[in-house]
Amino acid sequence: MTSLGSDGRSDSPAHRIDTSKPHPARMYDYFLGGKDHYEVDQAAAEEFMRRAPEVREGVLANRRFMRRAVEHVVAEGGIRQILDIGTGLPTEPNVHQIARAVAPDTRVVYVDNDPIVSTHSMALLDEPDTAVVLADLRDPRAILDHPEVRRLIDFDQPLALLLVAVVHFVSDTEDPDGILATLRDALPAGSYLVLSHATGDVHEDHREDAAAVYDKASATMNLRPHARVLDLFGDFSLIEPGLVRVTDWRPEEPPRPDAPLIGMYGGVGRKES
Numbered sequence: 085m086t087s088l089g090s091d092g093r094s095d096s097p098a099h100r101i102d103t104s105k106p107h108p109a110r111m112y113d114y115f116l117g118g119k120d121h122y123e124v125d126q127a128a129a130e131e132f133m134r135r136a137p138e139v140r141e142g143v144l145a146n147r148r149f150m151r152r153a154v155e156h157v158v159a160e161g162g163i164r165q166i167l168d169i170g171t172g173l174p175t176e177p178n179v180h181q182i183a184r185a186v187a188p189d190t191r192v193v194y195v196d197n198d199p200i201v202s203t204h205s206m207a208l209l210d211e212p213d214t215a216v217v218l219a220d221l222r223d224p225r226a227i228l229d230h231p232e233v234r235r236l237i238d239f240d241q242p243l244a245l246l247l248v249a250v251v252h253f254v255s256d257t258e259d260p261d262g263i264l265a266t267l268r269d270a271l272p273a274g275s276y277l278v279l280s281h282a283t284g285d286v287h288e289d290h291r292e293d294a295a296a297v298y299d300k301a302s303a304t305m306n307l308r309p310h311a312r313v314l315d316l317f318g319d320f321s322l323i324e325p326g327l328v329r330v331t332d333w334r335p336e337e338p339p340r341p342d343a344p345l346i347g348m349y350g351g352v353g354r355k356e357s
């Protein structure tokens with residue numbers, strides 16, 4: 085496994101880790117009960133939890149959605165190569181572990197723009213046929229052309245593109261539709277897009293207030309309504325049950341009666357032609 089900067093040269097990202105403001109990856113790690121965060125991230129995450137107490141259940145539900153979706157595309161869709169953009173800090177089971185439990189020959193490229201993610205991933209994910217790339221979703225061409233992506237991903241064969249809990253960190257002025265179109269266009273027929281996205285539809289009363297915690301972080305959170313998230317799939321066909329709350333996407337068991345509603349949509353689209 086290798087870690088390279090978006091220019092394709094060897095990189096040593098550790099020196100670029102910014103601990104002066106909260107970072108989404110490290111806040112997410114705190115929500116998940118991990119250890120890879122700083123005080124500034126913990127304080128922001130706790131503030132978010134005060135405003136949106138369901139967030140911890142939400143991130144766990146999002147991870148479970150990701151696991152079910154990856155299992156589906158590998159087991160049912162025959163996918164053997166995965167491009168996971170907005171990877172987050174390593175959290176077991178990681179995408180390659182989920183996929184390889186079904187098909188051991190699955191290749192995975194992890195992409196994140198947070199240097200701490202690539203540093204930790206490099207240390208923890210020392211696996212063959214797995215790469216970690218430091219690059220930004222807002223520059224999709226740099227991701228698609230990256231030598232490590234090209235080494236492990238064959239764009240003539242179907243692949244799964246994972247954008248799980250990341251597009252909401254791209255604001256409307258940064259052209260999420262254009263970014264998604266570039267990525268979708270690069271995929272051959274038979275490929276899948278696995279996407280989840282935060283929304284204010286479910287908790288209109290407090291979600292904007294909670295999302296505002298990210299205004300002081302390295303990336304803002306952009307809640308989007310169902311129709312806008314649906315747009316991100318372009319002409320891909322959504323497999324059943326469509327774009328739904330992550331907890332409702334092919335759940336393994338019925339929801340607990342006291343489970344909070346989760347403000348995160350998830351869906352899996354397939355490129356038919």
Ligand SMILES: C[S@@+](CC[C@H](N)C(=O)[O-])C[C@H]1O[C@@H](n2cnc3c(N)ncnc32)[C@H](O)[C@@H]1O
Pocket residue numbers: 108109112146147150169170171172173195196197198201219220221222247248249250253303
């Ligand atoms: C909420 S975490 C999601 C992690 C994982 N996909 C999951 O759902 O469990 C969002 C991740 O996206 C990364 N991220 C945010 N903006 C990004 C961007 N513009 N390009 C690449 N990664 C980004 C963050 O650093 C963080 O690791």
